[in-house]
Amino acid sequence: MKTNPRSAPDVSVRGLTRRFGANTVLRGLDLDIESGEFVALLGRSGSGKTTFLRTLAGLDAVTQGEVRLPANRAVVFQEPRLMPWKKVWQNVTLGLTGADARGRAVAALKEVGLDHRLDAWPATLSGGEAQRVALARALVREPQLLLLDEPFAALDALTRIRMHELVAALWTVHKPSVLLVTHDVDEALLLADRALVLEDGRIRTELKITQPHPRARAMIGFSLMRADLLSALGVDVDGPAGIAKPADTVACRVPDDAKPRRTAPVLRSV
Numbered sequence: 001m002k003t004n005p006r007s008a009p010d011v012s013v014r015g016l017t018r019r020f021g022a023n024t025v026l027r028g029l030d031l032d033i034e035s036g037e038f039v040a041l042l043g044r045s046g047s048g049k050t051t052f053l054r055t056l057a058g059l060d061a062v063t064q065g066e067v068r069l070p071a072n073r074a075v076v077f078q079e080p081r082l083m084p085w086k087k088v089w090q091n092v093t094l095g096l097t098g099a100d101a102r103g104r105a106v107a108a109l110k111e112v113g114l115d116h117r118l119d120a121w122p123a124t125l126s127g128g129e130a131q132r133v134a135l136a137r138a139l140v141r142e143p144q145l146l147l148l149d150e151p152f153a154a155l156d157a158l159t160r161i162r163m164h165e166l167v168a169a170l171w172t173v174h175k176p177s178v179l180l181v182t183h184d185v186d187e188a189l190l191l192a193d194r195a196l197v198l199e200d201g202r203i204r205t206e207l208k209i210t211q212p213h214p215r216a217r218a219m220i221g222f223s224l225m226r227a228d229l230l231s232a233l234g235v236d237v238d239g240p241a242g243i244a245k246p247a248d249t250v251a252c253r254v255p256d257d258a259k260p261r262r263t264a265p266v267l268r269s270v
């Protein structure tokens with residue numbers, strides 16, 4: 001694995017292949033992530049999303065293919081992974097070197113709205129608060145590449161919406177390159193510049209999302225993009241009776257289709 005200087009693209013992956021015994025999970029995967037770009041990675045369960053993210057995090061060695069990455073990376077997982085015997089601020093500075101660790105923890109916790117819980121123990125935090133501490137722990141490292149593996153999946157719907165707003169705001173301020181692994185199509189559409197679908201070990205589908213931030217489900221093209229991505233994931237939203245149709249897809253489909261096609265997304269097979 002090689003590291004990139006601060007020049008575009010931030011991430012360059014060529015021909016990445018990863019096998020676990022007879023199971024080939026990544027099969028010649030290619031991907032570039034531009035500096036400051038927010039990319040969402042979707043795919044069915046077991047398609048290799050976490051395996052790929054672990055490779056970008058440096059947690060899994062590259063045995064076949066070439067991966068170029070910025071040196072400064074941080075990861076947030078689905079579970080916050082806080083040390084229960086360390087206070088909140090100490091969890092944020094875990095493994096951090098340099099002067100004024102506590103001061104830097106305070107600044108990062110302020111950014112996620114938790115500076116009032118500096119000296120709290122992890123066990124006293126809600127799920128959303130714990131995940132915000134995990135986000136602060138990533139932020140304090142000022143990563144050039146932020147890797148997020150389904151970080152909101154375990155949170156309730158309301159907390160998830162707040163986390164989306166927080167991540168969008170932090171990204172706007174700090175502009176790291178982001179790879180967000182998610183199974184939530186709406187999350188990808190609300191946050192990312194580009195949504196990718198991993199299938200059979202490669203990026204098979206790419207959707208550019210150009211709508212300005214902040215975004216909402218009411219934005220032009222949302223339901224069409226949503227249907228396209230769900231279809232790329234193998235969910236037949238227009239399929240036979242018996243396959244669940246997300247309510248707002250059906251409701252929004254008519255006005256979206258009535259708009260000129262140039263406002264519609266371009267789903268590209270890769």
Ligand SMILES: Nc1ncnc2c1ncn2[C@@H]1O[C@H](COP(=O)(O)OP(=O)(O)O)[C@@H](O)[C@H]1O
Binds near residue numbers: 023048050052
């Ligand atoms: N350490 C491992 N040893 C053996 N098989 C693994 C290991 N990690 C992942 N796998 C397998 O690789 C495949 C992809 O897993 P994963 O990357 O976790 O998928 P996803 O995150 O898309 O759900 C699965 O079949 C999984 O069982």
Ligand SMILES: [Mg+2]
Binds near residue numbers: 051
């Ligand atoms: Mg996973």
